[in-house]
Amino acid sequence: MSKFLASLVAATMLVPAAARAEGTIEVLHHWVSQSEVDALNVIRKDLETKGFQWKDSAVGGMSGANAQQALRSRLTSGDPPGAMQFLGWEGPQWAEQGVVRDLNDLAKAGGWREALPPQLLAFVTSGDAFIAAPINMHRQNWVWANKKIFDEAGIAVPKTWADLIAAGKKLKEKGVTPVAMGDEPWQIGIIFDALLSDLNGPEFYKKAAIDLDPAALNSPEMVKVFDALREVRGLVDDNFVGRDWAVATGMVINGEAAMQFMGDWAKGEFLAKGLKPNTDFYCFATPAKVTSFQYVIDSFGMFTVKDETVQKAQVALAETIMDPKVQKGFNLIKGSIPARTDVSVDDFDDCAKLGFNERAEAIEAGSMLGAMTHGFAAKPEFASVFGDVAAQFFVGKMSSEDAVKMLVEGIDNAR
Amino acid sequence: MNAAKSFSSRLAGWLPRIVVAPSLLVVIVTVYLFILWTGVISFTSSKFVPVYDFVGLEQFVRLWATPRWHTAVANLFIFSALFLVLSTGIGLLMAILLDQNIRSEGLLRAVYLYPMALSFIVTGTAWKWIMNPGLGIQKVVNELGWTGFTFDWITDPNMAIYTVVIAGVWQSSGFAMAIFLAGLRGIDNSVIKAAQIEGASLPLIYRQIIIPMLRPAMLSVIVLLSYIAIKSFDLVLALTNGGPGSATELPSTFMFSATFRRNQMGVGAASAIMMLMTVAAIIIPYLYSELRERNNG
Numbered sequence: 001m002s003k004f005l006a007s008l009v010a011a012t013m014l015v016p017a018a019a020r021a022e023g024t025i026e027v028l029h030h031w032v033s034q035s036e037v038d039a040l041n042v043i044r045k046d047l048e049t050k051g052f053q054w055k056d057s058a059v060g061g062m063s064g065a066n067a068q069q070a071l072r073s074r075l076t077s078g079d080p081p082g083a084m085q086f087l088g089w090e091g092p093q094w095a096e097q098g099v100v101r102d103l104n105d106l107a108k109a110g111g112w113r114e115a116l117p118p119q120l121l122a123f124v125t126s127g128d129a130f131i132a133a134p135i136n137m138h139r140q141n142w143v144w145a146n147k148k149i150f151d152e153a154g155i156a157v158p159k160t161w162a163d164l165i166a167a168g169k170k171l172k173e174k175g176v177t178p179v180a181m182g183d184e185p186w187q188i189g190i191i192f193d194a195l196l197s198d199l200n201g202p203e204f205y206k207k208a209a210i211d212l213d214p215a216a217l218n219s220p221e222m223v224k225v226f227d228a229l230r231e232v233r234g235l236v237d238d239n240f241v242g243r244d245w246a247v248a249t250g251m252v253i254n255g256e257a258a259m260q261f262m263g264d265w266a267k268g269e270f271l272a273k274g275l276k277p278n279t280d281f282y283c284f285a286t287p288a289k290v291t292s293f294q295y296v297i298d299s300f301g302m303f304t305v306k307d308e309t310v311q312k313a314q315v316a317l318a319e320t321i322m323d324p325k326v327q328k329g330f331n332l333i334k335g336s337i338p339a340r341t342d343v344s345v346d347d348f349d350d351c352a353k354l355g356f357n358e359r360a361e362a363i364e365a366g367s368m369l370g371a372m373t374h375g376f377a378a379k380p381e382f383a384s385v386f387g388d389v390a391a392q393f394f395v396g397k398m399s400s401e402d403a404v405k406m407l408v409e410g411i412d413n414a415r
Numbered sequence: 416m417n418a419a420k421s422f423s424s425r426l427a428g429w430l431p432r433i434v435v436a437p438s439l440l441v442v443i444v445t446v447y448l449f450i451l452w453t454g455v456i457s458f459t460s461s462k463f464v465p466v467y468d469f470v471g472l473e474q475f476v477r478l479w480a481t482p483r484w485h486t487a488v489a490n491l492f493i494f495s496a497l498f499l500v501l502s503t504g505i506g507l508l509m510a511i512l513l514d515q516n517i518r519s520e521g522l523l524r525a526v527y528l529y530p531m532a533l534s535f536i537v538t539g540t541a542w543k544w545i546m547n548p549g550l551g552i553q554k555v556v557n558e559l560g561w562t563g564f565t566f567d568w569i570t571d572p573n574m575a576i577y578t579v580v581i582a583g584v585w586q587s588s589g590f591a592m593a594i595f596l597a598g599l600r601g602i603d604n605s606v607i608k609a610a611q612i613e614g615a616s617l618p619l620i621y622r623q624i625i626i627p628m629l630r631p632a633m634l635s636v637i638v639l640l641s642y643i644a645i646k647s648f649d650l651v652l653a654l655t656n657g658g659p660g661s662a663t664e665l666p667s668t669f670m671f672s673a674t675f676r677r678n679q680m681g682v683g684a685a686s687a688i689m690m691l692m693t694v695a696a697i698i699i700p701y702l703y704s705e706l707r708e709r710n711n712g
Contacts, residue, residue, distance in 0.1 A: 238548060380677050396572045396659075410481075
């Protein structure tokens, strides 16, 4: 009897222990806000059903720069985390250093390459290797607008930048701040990236922001971009210094301002206030003849480790991330859309549905573009030159011609 | 007995060195070794991760061809010069006024010194709001009735660096005051009395006698404030984040963003070496004169 009891006790104690025994994986990331953590929990729970534990290493701040520093010191000391959140070129750059695990077998078996938009592959592959599992896709070039202000002023959703700027001027005359934003270079960069493609077409964007073609950089089209940026500056109030993007979103929500140019992480601010897309607020892409979809993705890469249980956990984590069900659950909370293109659009809100549609169109039209300001076009040393010039131009009194000259010289200096 | 005594006396001789050794080792490794390493990196083509190929002065050439770096260097000189002069001047004035045997001097001293207890992050954030034209001084004055008043330096790329000076001076002049006050207390009253008997006026006494006698305090204040000026990274980060545009970039913020955010580790290291040279140009003559005085004394 006592033996039976003892074995029963041992068995009950063993069950959770056995579930954990499959392995633990440490994941280094920079997501610390509530919605981000909630979204991550979708991944974590799915991983746990496979019997693996997620060990959280969150290093917030500086848009991921702090987490990158943490990673550098971990790699240098020979103790990399099992997995790491990658932004922009970080994944391919670490892969060049030979520290990232190749997931090609999983990718082939799971048909990952076919499930993802082809434009994404540059950021999740390195040569023949598949180096990171992308979980989501944000779109950078959205406009968020207060519907009531638009309706009262008799303004329709603009179809061109000329319409948009004219609408802004009309609103300004009525005493409404047309555009809410802060003076941080990345907030200005969002508008610059949009203008680059919207005014001159996606091919020009690729030449200028990805290939860094000197002819494109030093062209009348580039001057046109700065001219339009100057027009946008006229639509921003003078108190924009040091304003956080979420504060600017709040101005649109409260009716202090009419529009904001911001990625779809701004959507959460509207939804949290109980506002409904197309009844309380508008979401639409920055206007253009060929509407572009400027994407920002988060992916998770796995580092080469010796521990076999961690290796197994890495496989499980990668499969979890690429699971359409998980991608759906994650993105419903995060406000982005799945990186995979084969996830159903049901349950998503109208803005996300619009995003799905326009992504499909953009893939066809060749206007699916990496968002430069968030590191998905030129490498950081070049993208930051664009950011510097656009920001200095925006807050100062530089002429468009001088800005183009400064841009060309800056890019050459960074080459 | 004899052996024990010699052992203990030998131990006594070695003890200071043994005690100091670990901290010396830590300082050598964490400070001087990394200075050396940064120097090595500045001569390589390192971008995302360190690589050890020798490219000569290429990164320094690139650094000096970057307009942002020129802004940063110019800002450092504008900021340091104004910050030093204003903090020292205001600190000295406050110390002299506090030294006039006024009532509740202790309280006032604490009030003036208090900003020093705040971190630059707090100072920067508070002044960001105070100087924002839509929230702070300008709005208050406009609402009081003076509608034409503008104070929008923080939005103007040409003036924004002066807002950093204002916040820095606000924070540090109390600290300068404290050191000057200590110096004033150390001056023998009989000197002043003698001057008064000779018929010297009070301003003259201060100008000709007391301020020259504060020279050691002055030197300490200047050296300490120079350190603060050079490492004012967090003040800029909180107040303007280098903006508007890159108008308030300082060498320290430039170095951080080049190294950690822009894939330009080599350029970042080169800028760090330039900063080291600048600090050395100030500190080495100071150390030299200090050590020479001590040897003479």
